[in-house]
Amino acid sequence: MNAAGKSIDKTFLSLENAAERGFIHRDYIAHVLRWSHIAKWLSESKRYDKVRILDVGCGRELPLPMMLYSMKMFPPSYYGVDYGPVNDDAYEKLTKTGKCNANIFENTDICNITLDDLDGKPVDVVTCFEMLEHIEPAHVIRVLNRLKALMTPHATAFFSTPCWNRTDCAANHVNEMLFPVLGAVFEAAGWTVLGTWGTFASIRDYESILQKNHPDWYRLFNMLREYYDTNFLSCIFAPVFPAQSRNALWQVCPKPVEQNQFQVLEKIPTPWSSSERWKEFASTLI
Numbered sequence: 001m002n003a004a005g006k007s008i009d010k011t012f013l014s015l016e017n018a019a020e021r022g023f024i025h026r027d028y029i030a031h032v033l034r035w036s037h038i039a040k041w042l043s044e045s046k047r048y049d050k051v052r053i054l055d056v057g058c059g060r061e062l063p064l065p066m067m068l069y070s071m072k073m074f075p076p077s078y079y080g081v082d083y084g085p086v087n088d089d090a091y092e093k094l095t096k097t098g099k100c101n102a103n104i105f106e107n108t109d110i111c112n113i114t115l116d117d118l119d120g121k122p123v124d125v126v127t128c129f130e131m132l133e134h135i136e137p138a139h140v141i142r143v144l145n146r147l148k149a150l151m152t153p154h155a156t157a158f159f160s161t162p163c164w165n166r167t168d169c170a171a172n173h174v175n176e177m178l179f180p181v182l183g184a185v186f187e188a189a190g191w192t193v194l195g196t197w198g199t200f201a202s203i204r205d206y207e208s209i210l211q212k213n214h215p216d217w218y219r220l221f222n223m224l225r226e227y228y229d230t231n232f233l234s235c236i237f238a239p240v241f242p243a244q245s246r247n248a249l250w251q252v253c254p255k256p257v258e259q260n261q262f263q264v265l266e267k268i269p270t271p272w273s274s275s276e277r278w279k280e281f282a283s284t285l286i
Contacts, residue, residue: 001136001276003171008109009134010084011172026231030199033235034129034160034249035067037197042125048073051124054150055080056110056143057131062090064127065102074099079118081105083134111139111146122150126157132182133161133173137273137280140175144189148254157191160199160249163242164274175275179243182250183262188285192257198238198245203230206241 001007042048048068055064058080065078078101080086086106094100105113115122126147132140147157162169164176177185186193211218217237225233242248265272265282272278 002174007136007174008083008139009172009174011134026200026234029232029235030238030247031063031129034158034199035064037249038064038127038158039067039071039073042068042073042075043071047125048075051075052077052118052121053079053125053127054118054123054147056126056128056147057134058082058086058104060085060087060090062086062094062104064129065094065100066090069094069100074101076101077119077123078102079105079123081108081110081113083107083109111142113146113150115150118150122152122155124152124155126151126155128157129160131161132159133170133176136175136277137275138277138284140177140185141189141281141284144186144191148190151254153254155254156194157252157254158249159252160247162247163245165246166271169274173274175273175278177273178268179245179248180262180268181265181272181281182248184265184268185281185285186250186252187257187260187262188265190254190256191252192255193250193252193261195251196242197249198240198242199247199249200234201238201241201245201247203234205246206237206244209241209244210237 002009042051053075055078058064059082062080065080068075080102082105084107086104091102091104095102105117128147132143135143151157161182162173162176163179166178169176183193183196210221221237224236228236238245265285270278272281
């Protein structure tokens with residue numbers, strides 16, 4: 001449970017509220033860049049023309065489909081699922097032109113969604129941004145298993161979640177996981193990790209690696225540092241240092257891994273996450 005005693009937390013980030021303050025924190029910058037990464041991926045070979053999208057933890061303001069809509073990307077079907085409410089005005093704005101075939105399931109646990117809810121057909125793309133840290137370990141495994149049942153064999157999924165640093169976590173987060181733990185969980189649950197990127201990172205966590213292994217990059221880093229504040233700078237180099245980042249984006253597919261990229265859970269020092277129920281990862285995966 002988190003500091004509020006919740007095993008499922010419904011906190012969400014509002015870009016509109018952030019803009020009203022006149023200050024954009026790195027969390028918000030990273031959110032926008034996550035969505036734009038997906039938009040970029042969908043634009044390649046016009047994937048958006050052919051894929052059915054399931055957006056888990058879609059958010060009250062529906063940021064991902066709103067971005068796709070503004071970029072004139074209209075997938076054949078978009079399904080948004082959120083454990084909390086979804087703003088009616090966001091949905092109406094998204095669907096009023098009739099160009100976006102959107103179905104929203106608010107106040108709904110993804111584990112209760114079936115193929116019947118998806119018009120009887122599996123989806124090709126899943127996004128699940130900043131959701132896994134809001135549920136307990138056993139629930140994470142249930143979500144991964146349910147998503148595999150809702151996806152085509154050749155589907156792609158994108159997850160983002162904080163990387164626990166063993167010392168602290170956000171008060172509203174139920175279960176921040178170590179970076180190698182989530183990799184091990186994906187593989188043990190029958191997924192293959194295709195790629196990882198940091199979304200934002202504390203400079204102190206990667207600066208020494210940057211200086212030692214990439215001196216040219218480090219010179220560029222210091223040039224950028226003269227202009228950008230740390231909030232923006234923390235997002236610029238994070239993609240190339242996912243294991244050192246405070247938050248990471250994972251691209252995975254629902255196929256058993258051919259060769260493990262991560263240590264098995266039992267070889268990773270414990271505890272595996274900030275949750276007091278971290279042992280559930282092992283017991284649920286058996």
